[in-house]
Amino acid sequence: MKVLLSWLREFAPIEGDPYELADHMSDLGMAVEETRILNPLEGVVVARVADLRPHPKADRIQLVDVEIENGDPMQVCCGAFNMSVGDLIPFATIGTVMPDGMEISQREMRGEMSNGMCCSAAELGLGSDHDGIMILPEHLETGAPLMQELGLVGDILWDLEINPNRPDAMSVAGVARDLAARLDVPFEIPEWTVPSSGAAEDLASIQIDDGVLCPRFTGRVLRGVTVGKSPLWMQMRLTLLGMRPINSVVDVSNYVMLELGTPNHTYDLSLLPNGHIGVRRASDGESITTLDDQERMLQPNDGLIVNEADEPIGIAGVMGGASTEISDTTDSVLVELACWEPRSIARTSQRLGLRSEASARFERGTDWQINVTAVQRFCHLLNEVTPGGIEIVGEVLDVAGTTPDSISVPVRTSRISMLLGRDFSSEEIRNLLTPIGFDVENTDSQDVQLVTIPSFRPDTETETDIAEEVARHYGYGKLGATVPRSPDAGHLSPQQKLRRVIRQVMTGAGLIEAMPNPFLAPDDITKAALIVEEPVRLLNPLAVEESVLRPSLLPGLLTAVAYNYSHRNMGAKLFETGPVFEASEDSSGLPLETEHLAALISNADAFAATSLLKDLASTLKLEFQLTNVDGLAGLHPTRGAKINIGDTEVGSLGEVDPAVLRSYEIEDRCAWLNLRLDLVIEAAISVEGVSYQPVSTFPSSDVDLAFAVGEQVQASEIEMTLRKAAGEELQSLHLFDVFRSGQLDEGVRSLAFSMRLQAKDKTLTDEEVGVVRQRCIEAVESAHPASLRA
Amino acid sequence: MSVYDQIAEAKAASVGEIEKTGDLESLKAIEPMLFGKKSTLGGLKRLMGEVDAQERADVGQALNEAQLFVREAHEAAKKKFELSDRRAQLETERLDLTESLHVANRGHLHLVTQTMERLEDVFVGMGFTVSEGPQAETDWYNFEALNLPAAHPARSMFDTLYLDLGDRTEIGDGEGGEATNILLRTHTSPVQVRVMESTAPPIYTVCPGRVFRRDTADASHMPVFHQIEGLVVDRGISLADLAGTLNEFTAAYFGGAISSRLRPSYFPFTEPSAEFDITCVICEGDGCQTCQRTGWIELGGCGMVHPNVLANCGVDSEEWTGFAFGFGIDRLALMRYGIKDLRDMYTNDVRFLEQF
Structure with missing residues (x-):
């Protein structure tokens, strides 16, 4: 989620050093991945295209005369062909340092002078559009510094990483609420009012068949809608927040989603028989052609929007249908502002591979209580951006499904203090929670407060969740650091x-x-x-x-x-x-x-x-x-x-x-x-730990024995026989020589073993050693096809 | 010639013989002439019988002194010859010690193993045990017990590899027929669950091991990698205890210049949850490219064990609380040596492996 300081300030008077504000947001769990102070683009001005003509020696560039103030037009060579004479464009004058570090200088291109540069949005760092020169709205003043004209001077763009449990922070207003609480400044979402006339009930109706799927569906009928271009300030904000401007209706829709976290959708009312919209789950075998002209097979858990004939006209929260799409001929529109069951949206969007800004918000759970405000904001903005305004018909259409119960949780001050490792007072807890929308009441017990969770925080349900909110707004880093000790020694097994x-x-x-x-x-x-x-x-x-x-x-x-x-x-x-x-x-x-x-x-x-x-x-x-x-x-x-x-x-x-x-x-x-x-x-x-053998103090005797042994017998078998026969005086035994030679019988090799004999209690006599030696020889010769080699 | 003159003459003759010798062997050869009854001086013992009784003592003393003198002369000569023999011997044994033909032949532990053992040692020093568990796990241990029921949106944080075990592939608690029962663990957290199930608190343990994700290999991702997680369950364990433990670990493993901090985050199995950052080990906090000029690098996730997880493991969350943390071992190894590409650690090229 990206947020712009000027937009945040529409909800709370946030001020401060951009990097300190970034630290605050990170510390609140909205990790700032980038802080961008918008480039002031000194030297880039609004210019008027005075003339266009081909370059005499090059096909891929044309010559443009641009006019700044009332001076003589200046000639520039330009590789883009999307502008017309009379258009206003951003023009980088000689000496301008572009955001990528390039300095604009006077250049000769194939024999023609170029005295500056016409700029695309991407070149200015104002968006991703490389396709052509940015065409500016008519009302800007020629010669004026571009950023000042766009109202973007000194604005700051932050890129935030929002955790899945923070649907509220998927909106400009939500981020403003959290930051305002940290900075101790007031926060407010305005109530936008729009004049309306007539009655909407005659024109449109909404029916929810599955209240779990759709807890609330709010709509409004608009007339006199024309699809045009949205104003530059809106385009700029959308672009800076990562969305591509399309047209006035789509732009307003996206603007409201970014601002309030409420995805919404528009239907061409004339394509809805009797203006009827229904909500139900799909059944097996149903399909729909979505806005992108793809046929999508549906499954029983998918949420569906249907028309009067019960035919699918949209996949709830994921993508609208092609059959009711807004077009150039659209006049009457039904705007939908609905809440959807997060799991259903997650499954459907994942299965269909249709993850979008909208589905990302529905998956996390949108605020069902802001619906009317958001619908009003939509009407207000569309009215503002449509030349001549629009007609808003009747009252808000508002149908409830199964709206979530408001949750109140008893919160023990002692428990919060224990979990966080710092002694909080009940008052401190109340003062940390109230600014972020939690309602805190006293109870009969001094230790317990009753905390009511706001509708925009569906992730928060328990006392432990509340502990996180307290820790977050108090500051994780200020909680202190203690080290618990295991009662046992650490060890490897x-x-x-x-x-x-x-x-x-x-x-x-x-x-x-x-x-x-x-x-x-x-x-x-x-x-x-x-x-x-x-x-x-x-x-x-x-x-x-x-x-x-x-x-x-x-x-x-x-x-x-x-x-x-x-x-x-x-x-x-x-x-x-x-x-x-x-x-x-x-x-x-x-x-x-x-x-x-x-x-x-x-x-x-x-x-x-x-x-x-x-x-x-x-x-x-x-x-x-x-x-x-x-x-x-x-x-x-x-x-x-x-x-x-x-x-x-x-x-x-x-x-x-x-x-x-x-x-x-x-x-x-x-x-x-x-x-x-x-x-x-x-x-x-x-x-391990088997008892040791005391080292004998008596001298040992070595005996070497070589046997001619048939190849079918493993050396280890001879060794085993020797080990048994040698008895308890055997101290060590190993094979020390093997050889095969024509001097030996066919199929026979020589195995020579070295044995060390030693008694625990006496020096072995030559006779005693001889007895053991003889015993070993006899044992091997009798047990195996083997004979002692002389 | 007086008795004393005879003794002096014999003494001089003996010393003269000694001086004529040139090595130990010739010295040895004249020893009978120097010592014993048949020696030159020994022969003079008979003079004792020829002098007056009152002179006998003086003659005896003169004889002894002469004998002692000869003995010392012999001893000195012997020492001299031994020394020169030793010198000659040593000279013949002279070695150029740089002529060694030995090629070093010790093996090497894999960098991941070395890193894992170092981590284990630090935690053992802090009073932890080391726990292990199977790599093929049930959905229960890897997800459900960790407060991640089927279709929980946070499951998308873990790209999971499932096992095809024929009839036993789906034992059924998956929703919509999508979930399978047996998978390759995506983290070592299932070991934590197994420890909590089988051991009564207090628990202080770390779980290192191999984990799997359905990720295509690139410079910073491998489908197979290694993690270490820690778990503490005891009475009165708090978030401050987590911060303190991670501080202590950070200082012990990375050194005193590196500290840690917690930032709020989200994991289904912890509440409150946090990311833990450490001072950038490259710039020690000054800000550099590695830390994107923030002075901090993200090391891992942590938090207080979610009450649902404790309950799933049969631990009473009112009596006991706990914290858990985890981070990647491979990345730590990369960081320590400035290795640019994770895949280099798994080519098994001995020219790579021998460097550690």
């Missing part, structure tokens, strides 16, 4: 701490955290060779490429690595933590959402993933068991394993399927690790 630890393990291992798009294209799933029966789809995606919620972190990380490869960042090592989605529902009906950790290490084989898992295991004090599995979805068919913690499967690792990598144009091997982060964290929590 064990899960949150462990998630951070896990991320640190990842970065410690050289991985970079990525945040790929969680939305996938449907074919991303097959591109990554994943098998997902029913992925979670978006109902209203922005694009089909972003229509599926990821069932795995793999496609996103592959896309990220591929992006890096295409930008010569080979060897990217990325990880991500975050939820993946499955269509199957959890207990509350939501899709299943589980938090995963995934790492994709390019230019690395599967062991990069196992190393990462070992780092995690060591930090979290967890034991992960790997089981080689062929053909895991998305993984290299012979380089993949599932990961368990005890009986619980928690993920998988390996390398990405070479075919998948090819489809992403990644030329290197990529190691892949995927874990159910939630399960890993729970497991890590369960082993």
